[in-house]
Amino acid sequence: MSYFNVRVYGLLIDPDKGLLISDEQAEGRNFSKFPGGGLELGEGLRDALKREFMEECEMEIEVLQHFYTTDFYEKSSFNESQVISIYYFVKALRPLELQMETETFNFRGDSKQSFRWMPLKDLKASDVTFKTDQTVVELLQKEIDL
Template structure:
């Protein structure tokens, strides 16, 4: 049985023009993506994004604007679902209190997620794993020209 998997992600750019990337391990795979995750039944997109930022980053965010919604077919890397991802530009309401890393997949003991800032002038599609995230990076970089 095929089904849709709706995901919502936040692009958080700090005052140093760096974007927040989440490095994770799940289902035996490592991947880099933007903070965010799956929409739960009965939840709105903005509420889901705020929940995901609280769960992943322990941070309250404000949604600034919609940036992109998947406009091509993407099969999930983890199951039979079709992924539909919605991306928003966001800002933190208070400084993030995370232990930021400089290397991808530099997990602290007992965790399978780490965060790092990537300068926008060095950002490339190679910084993220999934096709939709790579599409968003291209869009973001073209927008900034």
């Protein structure tokens, strides 16, 4: 059985530090992506993104403008679903209190998630794992004119 997997992600950019990246481990696999995740039944996109940022980053955000929605076929790396990802620019409503890392996959304790800033001038599609995220990086590079 195939089905759609709707996901929503936030692009949090700090002018001095860069773009927030989440390094995670699930199902024995390491991957880098933007903060966000799956839409739950009965939830709107913006509410889902606010919930995901609260769950992952313990951060309240304001959801700004839409940036990109998947416009090609992408099969999930974890199941048989077709992934549709929606990306928004977001703004933190208070200073970030996360422990920031400088190396990828630098998990602490039992946590299987860590966060780091990626300077925009150094940003490459290969800094994120999934095809749609890589497309977003390429579009960001054009928009920001890196």
